Amino acid sequence: MEQFTGGGTSALTEYKATPAEQELADFTATILADTEDVWNELIQNYREPTLVLFSGRVSSACGFASSATGPFFCPADENVYIDLSFFRDMERKPGASEDFAQAYVVAHEVGHHIQKLMGITEKVQSQRGRISQTEYNQLSVRLEL
Numbered sequence: 001m002e003q004f005t006g007g008g009t010s011a012l013t014e015y016k017a018t019p020a021e022q023e024l025a026d027f028t029a030t031i032l033a034d035t036e037d038v039w040n041e042l043i044q045n046y047r048e049p050t051l052v053l054f055s056g057r058v059s060s061a062c063g064f065a066s067s068a069t070g071p072f073f074c075p076a077d078e079n080v081y082i083d084l085s086f087f088r089d090m091e092r093k094p095g096a097s098e099d100f101a102q103a104y105v106v107a108h109e110v111g112h113h114i115q116k117l118m119g120i121t122e123k124v125q126s127q128r129g130r131i132s133q134t135e136y137n138q139l140s141v142r143l144e145l
């Protein structure tokens with residue numbers, strides 16, 4: 001679930017979840033609200049991210065994204081993009097508790113938002129071209145952990 005930083009203009013249209021997806025959409029919104037309860041406690045004047053649900057493809061301030069991208073956070077518009085078709089695919093995978101996995105995905109993207117608010121994203125991105133690609137990749141991996 002890369003943090004998507006491509007360039008582009010945002011032309012968001014509200015995605016209407018299908019009845020089958022409505023439960024996923026509600027669950028996602030609930031998890032996001034839970035993270036906000038926590039971060040509003042921990043960060044003064046916490047700026048909450050905006051949830052954008054999509055299925056298939058979406059345009060963001062970080063460029064176009066498709067299901068191949070999966071869920072992502074765009075630092076340029078501070079939106080958390082959740083691909084409902086990605087969640088639906090997760091449901092079909094045997095094993096891992098879907099609820100936990102989906103909650104983890106949302107919390108992970110909110111984590112990128114926190115990194116942006118704390119200036120960590122910018123610090124890492126400012127290293128691009130100043131350090132070797134290997135070192136830069138290592139920093140990018142650390143942003144994911």
Ligand SMILES: [Zn+2]
Binds near residue numbers: 001002003109112143
């Ligand atoms: Zn990530």
